[in-house]
Amino acid sequence: MLKKERKTGLIFFPAFDWAISPTHPEREERLLYTQDQVFEEGLLDFDNIIEFKPGVAVDDDINRVHICVPDTRSVITESHLISAGGAITAAEKVMKGEVDNAFALVRPPGHHAMLVVHGARGFCNVNIEAIMIEYIRKHYGPQRVAIIDTDCHHGDGTQDIYWNDPNTLCISIHQDGTTLYPGTGFHREFGGPNALGATINIPLPPRTSDEGFLYILDHVILPILDEFKPDLVINSAGQDNHYSDPITDMRFTAQGYALLNDRLSPHIAVLEGGYSIEKALPYVNVGIILAMAGLDYSNVREPDYDPLTIRQSDEISRYVEKEAAEIYTLWGKRDLMREKLIGNAEYVRRKKPIYYDTDGISEQQEETVRVCNDCGGIVTIDSAADTGNRIFAVIIPGQSCPACRAKGEEIYTSTGKDKYNYVYLQDRERDIFLVK
Amino acid sequence: MVILGIDVGGTHTDAVLIENFRVKKKAKVLTNERDLLDSLWKVTDDLLKEENPERLERVVLSTTISTNAIAQGKTDRVGMILVSGPGLSPSLLRINEDCHFISGYVNHRGMEIAGIDRDNVSRIGERFQRDGIDHCSIVGKFSTRNPHQEIEIHEIIATHVRHVSLGHRMSGHLNFPRRIATTFLNEAIREIYSNFVKQVSNLMHLRNISIPIYILKADGGTIDIAQSCEFPVQTILSGPAASIMGILSMVERRDDAIALDIGGTTTDIAVFAEGVPLLEAVGVTIFGHRTLVRGLRIRSIGVGGDSRVRCEDGGIVIGPEREGPAAAFGGPFPTPTDAMIVLSLTSIGERGRAKGALLPIALKMQCSVEEVAKTIFEQTCEKIASAVLDEMEAINNRPVYTIHEILEDRRLEPKILYVVGGPARPMAFRLGEMLGCPVYIPEHAEVANAIGAALARTTAEMAILADTEQGTLTIGEEGDRIAIPPRFTREDAIRIAKEKLRGRAIKMGAKEEDMAIEVTEDQEFNMVRGFYTTGKNIRVRVQVKPGLIASLRT
Ligand SMILES: [Zn+2]
Numbered sequence: 001m002l003k004k005e006r007k008t009g010l011i012f013f014p015a016f017d018w019a020i021s022p023t024h025p026e027r028e029e030r031l032l033y034t035q036d037q038v039f040e041e042g043l044l045d046f047d048n049i050i051e052f053k054p055g056v057a058v059d060d061d062i063n064r065v066h067i068c069v070p071d072t073r074s075v076i077t078e079s080h081l082i083s084a085g086g087a088i089t090a091a092e093k094v095m096k097g098e099v100d101n102a103f104a105l106v107r108p109p110g111h112h113a114m115l116v117v118h119g120a121r122g123f124c125n126v127n128i129e130a131i132m133i134e135y136i137r138k139h140y141g142p143q144r145v146a147i148i149d150t151d152c153h154h155g156d157g158t159q160d161i162y163w164n165d166p167n168t169l170c171i172s173i174h175q176d177g178t179t180l181y182p183g184t185g186f187h188r189e190f191g192g193p194n195a196l197g198a199t200i201n202i203p204l205p206p207r208t209s210d211e212g213f214l215y216i217l218d219h220v221i222l223p224i225l226d227e228f229k230p231d232l233v234i235n236s237a238g239q240d241n242h243y244s245d246p247i248t249d250m251r252f253t254a255q256g257y258a259l260l261n262d263r264l265s266p267h268i269a270v271l272e273g274g275y276s277i278e279k280a281l282p283y284v285n286v287g288i289i290l291a292m293a294g295l296d297y298s299n300v301r302e303p304d305y306d307p308l309t310i311r312q313s314d315e316i317s318r319y320v321e322k323e324a325a326e327i328y329t330l331w332g333k334r335d336l337m338r339e340k341l342i343g344n345a346e347y348v349r350r351k352k353p354i355y356y357d358t359d360g361i362s363e364q365q366e367e368t369v370r371v372c373n374d375c376g377g378i379v380t381i382d383s384a385a386d387t388g389n390r391i392f393a394v395i396i397p398g399q400s401c402p403a404c405r406a407k408g409e410e411i412y413t414s415t416g417k418d419k420y421n422y423v424y425l426q427d428r429e430r431d432i433f434l435v436k
Numbered sequence: 437m438v439i440l441g442i443d444v445g446g447t448h449t450d451a452v453l454i455e456n457f458r459v460k461k462k463a464k465v466l467t468n469e470r471d472l473l474d475s476l477w478k479v480t481d482d483l484l485k486e487e488n489p490e491r492l493e494r495v496v497l498s499t500t501i502s503t504n505a506i507a508q509g510k511t512d513r514v515g516m517i518l519v520s521g522p523g524l525s526p527s528l529l530r531i532n533e534d535c536h537f538i539s540g541y542v543n544h545r546g547m548e549i550a551g552i553d554r555d556n557v558s559r560i561g562e563r564f565q566r567d568g569i570d571h572c573s574i575v576g577k578f579s580t581r582n583p584h585q586e587i588e589i590h591e592i593i594a595t596h597v598r599h600v601s602l603g604h605r606m607s608g609h610l611n612f613p614r615r616i617a618t619t620f621l622n623e624a625i626r627e628i629y630s631n632f633v634k635q636v637s638n639l640m641h642l643r644n645i646s647i648p649i650y651i652l653k654a655d656g657g658t659i660d661i662a663q664s665c666e667f668p669v670q671t672i673l674s675g676p677a678a679s680i681m682g683i684l685s686m687v688e689r690r691d692d693a694i695a696l697d698i699g700g701t702t703t704d705i706a707v708f709a710e711g712v713p714l715l716e717a718v719g720v721t722i723f724g725h726r727t728l729v730r731g732l733r734i735r736s737i738g739v740g741g742d743s744r745v746r747c748e749d750g751g752i753v754i755g756p757e758r759e760g761p762a763a764a765f766g767g768p769f770p771t772p773t774d775a776m777i778v779l780s781l782t783s784i785g786e787r788g789r790a791k792g793a794l795l796p797i798a799l800k801m802q803c804s805v806e807e808v809a810k811t812i813f814e815q816t817c818e819k820i821a822s823a824v825l826d827e828m829e830a831i832n833n834r835p836v837y838t839i840h841e842i843l844e845d846r847r848l849e850p851k852i853l854y855v856v857g858g859p860a861r862p863m864a865f866r867l868g869e870m871l872g873c874p875v876y877i878p879e880h881a882e883v884a885n886a887i888g889a890a891l892a893r894t895t896a897e898m899a900i901l902a903d904t905e906q907g908t909l910t911i912g913e914e915g916d917r918i919a920i921p922p923r924f925t926r927e928d929a930i931r932i933a934k935e936k937l938r939g940r941a942i943k944m945g946a947k948e949e950d951m952a953i954e955v956t957e958d959q960e961f962n963m964v965r966g967f968y969t970t971g972k973n974i975r976v977r978v979q980v981k982p983g984l985i986a987s988l989r990t
């Protein structure tokens with residue numbers, strides 16, 4: 001197989017001294033066998049694969065993305081700063097042109113962390129991809145970004161953070177939410193009023209295999225990317241779609257992950273979930289690294305790989321084809337849908353309950369968006385958690401229009417602390433973060 | 437105590453006689469590249485002339501025999517049998533024309549997933565025999581985690597070939613492509629190396645020397661010469677290591693430091709962390725072969741006293757090639773040494789010739805000969821200084837894998853610069869200025885290599901993997917895979933590792949009193965399957981670190 005080699009940056013940070021708890025899936029052992037396999041295959045010796053030490057993110061990097069209640073230090077540990085810092089290092093190397101692409105093989109993961117953070121959910125405290133993307137925008141200017149989340153769980157945190165951002169396309173492909181945590185990620189979740197179609201969900205039935213994933217890639221994801229024309233493509237590279245994963249029910253393989261990565265050719269890949277630490281991760285990660293570097297990955301497969309036992313049924317194949325057609329049609333109709341959805345409304349509200357399963361916290365949230373044709377629109381959030389914290393946050397979007405900016409500043413100034421423990425202003429455009 | 441240290445280098449063969457840790461005599465002769473033994477004879481005779489050989493307690497030799505054999509392709513044809521399993525494609529692993537990939541696979545935990553095809557191995561053995569290949573290397577992926585398949589293949593093939601090298605014996609580190617390269621080189625140079633050892637032994641015998649003879653390895657440690665025949669690959673690149681160990685023996689401070697050996701063609705850069713030379717993380721690289729050979733971390737750049745100097749596009753270009761000695765010594769082209777002579781930084785050679793060699797460049801650049809000399813000198817120093825800074829940068833940015841290490845962020849900050857080699861004296865001061873470091877030139881700098889060899893201690897390493905879920909303990913390099921009880925602990929692993937290392941070091945010729953054993957890796961992971969802890973995965977690595985039996989007294 002003759003291919004063009006690419007220069008690939010690898011940020012490998014297994015955090016061998018961090019766990020949620022000793023027997024939790026997110027524990028010290030998680031990347032141990034991946035490290036063994038990566039070392040034994042000698043991947044770090046290829047001239048076009050370069051390993052970098054992760055940087056450490058700082059509070060400002062997190063405040064650019066999240067509203068942490070009451071503050072960042074209360075909801076994260078050093079491990080999160082390094083994991084996010086690793087993703088940022090990957091981005092820096094790509095943005096500076098030191099490498100063609102980069103893979104942040106780091107833990108802990110982040111794609112279930114939403115805009116407001118009262119605690120940890122789905123093993124995630126802060127969203128490392130979003131922190132990385134906003135870092136890129138701050139240091140390298142506004143960018144159109146597409147995030148392709150190939151984790152088996154719906155990337156609900158990433159979706160929440162970019163729900164109102166027309167310049168960030170979030171596509172999540174995952175096991176159907178009726179059968180798996182977090183129970184969301186359906187077609188109808190399609191983005192906020194100013195960013196309709198910039199959120200796309202592709203739930204797949206349990207036991208979908210390589211064939212189904214690659215069909216979706218070729219018939220939905222790649223055509224939409226062609227039209228969206230992102231400056232950067234990010235792969236949220238969760239590996240729990242693997243047939244051996246203990247907490248999910250899909251049939252994706254190491255070869256499938258490598259093929260997907262090769263065809264998608266993301267600028268940056270960031271590890272998310274994946275808990276088959278012995279039977280999947282070592283092989284999936286070797287496959288992804290080789291694919292990113294443009295090296296031959298055709299011989300990568302799991303020792304127990306048997307294509308016959310994991311083939312998807314014809315019924316699933318038909319379902320996937322139908323689903324692909326539906327989603328692509330929906331995407332084509334996004335502008336029409338927007339007009340219908342908004343009508344004459346000036347503001348659009350949504351109420352949502354959020355449960356932090358890892359920390360056992362419940363939150364009630366009301367999000368209000370100013371309808372705007374010129375930018376992502378001012379967003380305000382009123383959030384109360386059963387920790388006793390009630391907060392209010394104003395978010396001024398990147399590339400905001402003057403009207404939205406003025407409105408946002410006015411709301412922040414006029415909101416008093418009588419009802420709230422804290423009031424926050426997050427100005428993504430000017431990179432200002434205020435608390436009162 | 438009298439010690440003879442000899443370094444057979446590419447250009448010179450240096451030797452020292454050390455008595456009670458003081459240099460008693462030195463000798464230097466040109467190396468006869470066609471007959472290394474001839475050079476050895478000469479220096480040995482020189483130094484032992486008026487000595488009583490009975491008082492000699494130790495002879496240590498550093499030799500380029502292995503390095504040269506590889507450089508000059510004086511190697512044997514090696515039949516390779518590789519058990520590569522899934523992963524990298526065989527096309528990326530093929531090291532020579534005689535590679536045979538066979539079925540079989542051991543996974544990362546050392547479990548045998550697929551067996552080998554024994555009939556196929558027999559057929560390959562017959563083919564080797566037919567083709568006159570009598571050296572064979574057998575390498576399996578993850579064989580350090582379970583050497584069984586390599587041993588099984590060896591048993592089948594033993595009757596078909598003269599000698600076999602096994603991958604798991606080379607190192608406890610993971611890296612299959614490097615294991616292939618290392619095992620290949622080991623077998624390829626075995627014949628030429630063993631012959632050399634045989635001749636050295638005969639020579640010493642004729643001189644009535646019957647004490648232990650040691651050979652220096654790439655990690656700056658020694659091994660008994662007879663023991664080294666099984667692992668000749670360990671002796672590659674021992675020359676640069678000798679100089680670095682020599683510097684170590686002549687300095688007292690135990691800070692972070694930079695050590696430079698400025699030679700004719702190249703300059704070697706090594707770094708000491710609190711007085712201990714840094715090792716390569718995985719292994720040394722020799723002529724493009726990345727290996728698992730444990731070795732000092734030495735960066736070599738193509739700048740030296742005899743580098744050819746040219747004028748190109750109105751600027752000065754230095755090196756990387758050497759076309760002979762400096763013009764002041766009758767060489768064909770101007771060199772940095774000539775520049776230093778013109779600048780009166782040194783009084784060697786014929787100044788007139790040095791000036792004459794720089795004149796054409798001066799004319800071309802429309803400036804004086806002195807100005808050209810100054811530019812050459814500055815540029816030479818700058819090249820070396822910037823390579824040192826790059827190396828410090830690389831060392832300080834080495835990846836680490838724990839939060840603790842990231843937060844601790846121990847950065848090396850050199851407090852002193854040690855310089856040896858021909859141009860050490862004229863260049864050291866300026867280099868120190870550029871690097872912002874005080875400089876020190878050791879007293880016997882010109883024979884640092886021979887002193888380093890003479891005083892180096894025996895070094896060894898040992899990696900242990902205990903897997904209490906499987907109930908196995910594996911020591912790859914020893915070929916051991918033994919049963920352990922479920923309650924086996926990390927303390928047990930460290931104890932066994934130290935015992936085994938001690939045994940190995942003694943076998944390699946170490947003395948009990950020179951064995952500073954340290955634990956370099958010590959990790960323990962709970963293995964959880966489902967929601968229950970099913971065992972522990974314990975990883976321990978111990979070493980006798982590079983060092984000296986004693987420092988030189990001044
Ligand atoms: Zn997903």
Ligand SMILES: [Zn+2]
Pocket residue numbers: 151152153238240272273274
């Ligand atoms: Zn997941």
Ligand SMILES: [Zn+2]
Pocket residue numbers: 372373374375376377378400401402403404405
């Ligand atoms: Zn606006």
